[in-house]
Amino acid sequence: xxxxxxxxxxxxxxxxxxxxxxxxxxxxxxxxxxxxxxxxxxxxxxxxxxxxxxxxxxxxxxxxxxxxxxxxxxxxxxxxxxxxxxxxxxxxxxxxxxxxxxxxxxxxxxxxxxxxxxxxxxxxxxxxxxxxxxxxxxxxxxxxxxxxxxxxxxxxxxxxxxxxxxxxxxxxxxxxxxx
Amino acid sequence: xxxxxxxxxxxxxxxxxxxxxxxxxxxxxxxxxxxxxxxxxxxxxxxxxxxxxxxxxxxxxxxxxxxxxxxxxxxxxxxxxxxxxxxxxxxxxxxxxxxxxxxxxxxxxxxxxxxxxxxxxxxxxxxxxxxxxxxxxxxxxxxxxxxxxxxxx
Numbered sequence: 001x002x003x004x005x006x007x008x009x010x011x012x013x014x015x016x017x018x019x020x021x022x023x024x025x026x027x028x029x030x031x032x033x034x035x036x037x038x039x040x041x042x043x044x045x046x047x048x049x050x051x052x053x054x055x056x057x058x059x060x061x062x063x064x065x066x067x068x069x070x071x072x073x074x075x076x077x078x079x080x081x082x083x084x085x086x087x088x089x090x091x092x093x094x095x096x097x098x099x100x101x102x103x104x105x106x107x108x109x110x111x112x113x114x115x116x117x118x119x120x121x122x123x124x125x126x127x128x129x130x131x132x133x134x135x136x137x138x139x140x141x142x143x144x145x146x147x148x149x150x151x152x153x154x155x156x157x158x159x160x161x162x163x164x165x166x167x168x169x170x171x172x173x174x175x176x177x178x179x
Numbered sequence: 180x181x182x183x184x185x186x187x188x189x190x191x192x193x194x195x196x197x198x199x200x201x202x203x204x205x206x207x208x209x210x211x212x213x214x215x216x217x218x219x220x221x222x223x224x225x226x227x228x229x230x231x232x233x234x235x236x237x238x239x240x241x242x243x244x245x246x247x248x249x250x251x252x253x254x255x256x257x258x259x260x261x262x263x264x265x266x267x268x269x270x271x272x273x274x275x276x277x278x279x280x281x282x283x284x285x286x287x288x289x290x291x292x293x294x295x296x297x298x299x300x301x302x303x304x305x306x307x308x309x310x311x312x313x314x315x316x317x318x319x320x321x322x323x324x325x326x327x328x329x330x331x332x
Binding site: 054056078082084085089092093095097107110111112114137140143144147 | 332
């Protein structure tokens, strides 16, 4: 099957048609350069196609979907989970490798460093860790509720969703400022 | 049969097919074509270990984490063995969560090698974290006590 493809011409040159009486015959016609063709093998043409496909735009998804509590909370569940698990893994790996790197991450070292921070910084750090922890735990309970086939309606999803947000606010304030 | 193709000139400045700004979060991945349009869709092979047993185990770990997480707050401090069980269950829960992310964001059809590499990298990381947790429980004070000391410092 032959594939002939005409390239999009950025500018087709048109010369203004001069008066036939005043100029020599050669200048009367339009000038327009013809599309050039070259012979390519199947493999070359396929690789060209692949290159062109890479330049094509991707259909929007996250940027155009109506913001809703459902998928925002689901995304937040994953983001908080990855953040908490990522910090946990980082700490575990750094503690395991600390003898070989000479880095001090014992609990006494971290507690000592934390104690030197000003009160506002301490509250900020505590809130940064407490909020994702409480949100992920409460949303985890919400998921387990769904796994018992309860609250699996639109109303139920929104009801439990708002309950999780309220519990997160209360729990994170309590843990950050009153513990 | 040789293909005839037109010479590729520089692309025109105006984008012909869209009027809104292009906002690519990530570039398009490799364009993979499997077989022809006449091939039947592949049905993945069923395996309960990766199917329903995996789901049940995931929920079991999540349910187990509920009393394990409440206990430190209720009791103040934990017996070292309970603390170790909490730590190991947390690691398993994190491992399953990371597995879900990897499977969701690295599709097998487009990135088969990266998927395999990511899965094995996660296994390696989990092994190191489990060893680090063991060292932390034996050489240091344990998760509950450490969190308490740092939080109240």
